[in-house]
Amino acid sequence: MIIDTVVYSFDPRNAPAARVDSGAILSFRTKDCFSDRIGSENQLINDLDLSLGMNPATGPVYVEGACPGDILRVDILDVVPAGRGVVCSIPGCGPLHDTAETRTRVLETENGFAEFNGVRFALDPMIGVIGCTPAEPIPTGWVGDHGGNLDCKLVKKGASLYCPVYVAGALFQLGDVHAVMGDCELCGTGLEIPAVVTVRLTLMKGRSIPYPVLETQEKWYTLAHAKTYDEAVTLTAGAMQQLLMQAYGWDATDAFLYLSLQGDVEICQACVPCSIDMILRCGVPKQPGRPLL
Ligand code: CA
Ligand code: CA
Numbered sequence: 001m002i003i004d005t006v007v008y009s010f011d012p013r014n015a016p017a018a019r020v021d022s023g024a025i026l027s028f029r030t031k032d033c034f035s036d037r038i039g040s041e042n043q044l045i046n047d048l049d050l051s052l053g054m055n056p057a058t059g060p061v062y063v064e065g066a067c068p069g070d071i072l073r074v075d076i077l078d079v080v081p082a083g084r085g086v087v088c089s090i091p092g093c094g095p096l097h098d099t100a101e102t103r104t105r106v107l108e109t110e111n112g113f114a115e116f117n118g119v120r121f122a123l124d125p126m127i128g129v130i131g132c133t134p135a136e137p138i139p140t141g142w143v144g145d146h147g148g149n150l151d152c153k154l155v156k157k158g159a160s161l162y163c164p165v166y167v168a169g170a171l172f173q174l175g176d177v178h179a180v181m182g183d184c185e186l187c188g189t190g191l192e193i194p195a196v197v198t199v200r201l202t203l204m205k206g207r208s209i210p211y212p213v214l215e216t217q218e219k220w221y222t223l224a225h226a227k228t229y230d231e232a233v234t235l236t237a238g239a240m241q242q243l244l245m246q247a248y249g250w251d252a253t254d255a256f257l258y259l260s261l262q263g264d265v266e267i268c269q270a271c272v273p274c275s276i277d278m279i280l281r282c283g284v285p286k287q288p289g290r291p292l293l
Helices: 229-248 252-262
Strands: 018-020 024-030 057-063 071-081 084-088 104-110 113-116 119-122 126-132 147-149 160-164 172-178 195-204 213-215 219-226 264-269 278-285
Touching (some): 024 057, 071 172, 126 160, 172 195, 219 229, 229 264, 229 278, 252 278
Antiparallel strands (some): 024 195, 057 172, 071 160, 071 195, 104 113, 113 119, 126 147, 126 172, 160 213, 213 219, 219 278, 264 278
16 A cells, blocks of 8 residues: 655644554655755745645554554654755754855765765665654644654664554654755755655554654664753653663663663754754663563
């Protein structure tokens, strides 16, 4: 099954694009964050009519039996970008914006590589916008406790994202694929590109988490967002502390001490100044036979 309906909000009133059972494998055809409307380097972000919104997501998908308080496990089976990618500087956005013109660069992608001014580098496709729909509508360009515009470069093929479920059916959706992006997304855009994303959706009944949790080949990560680093690091480390306490039976102090030894706090997106929150992740190594979820 391939889904190509695009929406600009996580909104419980959005009609499902598909209904599936837990365990279903399905594909999403995604548009880039500009709804594929930038075709040349002569087009600047200022020229776009953004009244519809940014960062369209494909979906939503209704998962039969999903209820508020469950977790939806999303195994990312493949992320296949297609064609050209676009990177833009955005007026007033990112720590170096004072030094930069508003510029669009269009990069061809071929055989897993792109080239920028003669410098060639490997693509590492990732999903920028992903999550289940919260009870209150939120634009797809924003980040929230549900996920949304997480811009975490580890949300890619081979990883699993565990998403809190807030409404009946979960109403899962994703979009905003980047062919490649650095941590922090300094100028506010990755290599924005249309793609086809294939996932398996599995319901975990009766398990709940406050924020999305990511499982990679090597690590577990909690993801959290806030306006400032102080708030974001407290939320993301606190979420990992809770996971460790529940999974390992530790008290808060031991979880705190262990996090100082084995927990890495990393930046997903923090292109300050920016109108959306920064997103941090806190990761700990996986231990054989001792999953955190
Ligand atoms: Ca994004
Ligand atoms: Ca993006």
